[in-house]
Amino acid sequence: MMISETHGNQSKILTIESLNRRIIAIKYAIRGPIAIRAAEIEQQLKKDDHNFPFDHLIRANAGDCHASGNQVPITYIRQFIAGCSYPPLMETPDFPLDIKCKVESLLSACGGRSLGSYTEAPGIFTIRQDIADYIHRRDGHPSNPEDIYLCDGVTNGIRTVLKLIMNNDLKKPSGVMTPIPQFPLYSATLSEYGIYEIEYYLDEDNNWEVNMEELEKALNKEKDNCVPRCIVVINPGNPTGKKRFSIKN
Ligand SMILES: Cc1ncc(COP(=O)(O)O)c(C=O)c1O
Numbered sequence: 001m002m003i004s005e006t007h008g009n010q011s012k013i014l015t016i017e018s019l020n021r022r023i024i025a026i027k028y029a030i031r032g033p034i035a036i037r038a039a040e041i042e043q044q045l046k047k048d049d050h051n052f053p054f055d056h057l058i059r060a061n062a063g064d065c066h067a068s069g070n071q072v073p074i075t076y077i078r079q080f081i082a083g084c085s086y087p088p089l090m091e092t093p094d095f096p097l098d099i100k101c102k103v104e105s106l107l108s109a110c111g112g113r114s115l116g117s118y119t120e121a122p123g124i125f126t127i128r129q130d131i132a133d134y135i136h137r138r139d140g141h142p143s144n145p146e147d148i149y150l151c152d153g154v155t156n157g158i159r160t161v162l163k164l165i166m167n168n169d170l171k172k173p174s175g176v177m178t179p180i181p182q183f184p185l186y187s188a189t190l191s192e193y194g195i196y197e198i199e200y201y202l203d204e205d206n207n208w209e210v211n212m213e214e215l216e217k218a219l220n221k222e223k224d225n226c227v228p229r230c231i232v233v234i235n236p237g238n239p240t241g242k243k244r245f246s247i248k249n
Contacts, residue, residue, distance in 0.1 A: 026188045030062045063238070084115045123150025159189050165229045166193050175226030177218060179210070183238045196226035208240035 016024075042057055044050045058068050065071035076099070083090050083103035090100050109126040111117035122128065128145035135143035151157035167174045175196040178186045190197045200218035203211040210233065219228060236243040 022192050022194060025191045027191070028184045028188050030184060035059075035061050087113075122146075122148065155185055158185060162189050162193060162195060162230075166195055167227060167229075168194075169227075170194070173226050174230075175222060175228040177215070177228065177231040179232060179234060179237070181239055182232070183234060186232050196222065198222040198226070198228060202237070202240060202242070208237055208242040210244070 038057055038059055038061070041052065045052060045055060045057070060068070066073065079095055079099045080102055083095060083099055084106055087103065087107060089095065090103055106124070106126065107113045107115070109124055110119075125145065127150060128148040131148050132143040132145040149157070149160075151160070162176065165174050165176070173194055173196045175198045176186075176190055177198040177200050178190070180199050180201050187197055189195075198218050198221075200210075200215050202208045203214065215231075222228070233244070
């Protein structure tokens with residue numbers, strides 16, 4: 001951390017004024033004022049003398065099914081993670097055989113049979129191979145595990161790809177087409193990286209479809225301000241819920 005208190009005539013190194021302007025410009029609605037107000041209300045609800053006509057909040061801002069209590073965690077995934085991180089659990093009769101086999105197969109691919117060991121930079125090869133096989137089965141054409149890069153969540157993957165298309169040209173930055181409405185990660189990351197956002201509207205009257213005319217309109221409007229390089233298509237749509245079976249068109 002680079003913040004230092006004022007000592008003698010030395011001043012703070014990192015202040016709101018000196019902070020990277022692009023970070024200040026970031027907007028992330030699902031963590032914004034409504035989420036902050038919800039946290040305040042939650043604190044007030046813990047007190048006996050609150051005046052709210054309800055006694056608990058359901059946070060719908062981030063679509064968090066687990067936090068709302070409406071989605072039971074999937075046992076298979078929990079057992080698999082538990083077994084990999086604490087292998088002695090596999091000796092108990094409570095774990096089904098298929099989980100034990102999966103755990104064994106992953107641990108045997110890890111250095112020292114430990115989930116804590118370092119992996120290759122793109123991730124454990126066996127997992128990438130499984131993903132490639134899945135893509136092959138699903139899409140009917142071969143997939144190369146060497147082309148697969150594992151990330152801890154979607155955010156890091158998206159940020160890595162967007163970083164690759166930055167051109168660092170302040171006068172004519174790279175442009176990325178993003179849907180409206182969208183999940184805020186995209187506009188926030190573009191703003192952080194200084195990438196130009198080309199907004200295109202989804203067609204609400206047509207079940208939130210991507211509309212070719214609208215894409216062309218948005219592109220033509222902004223193409224002189226940036227170098228258009230990429231389009232974000234969210235599938236299935238968040239927050240619209242629209243499932244696009246094919247984006248070929
Ligand atoms: C469209 C979209 N992109 C990115 C994310 C962020 O994903 P993660 O939490 O895995 O980083 C989400 C999360 O809901 C999302 O819906």
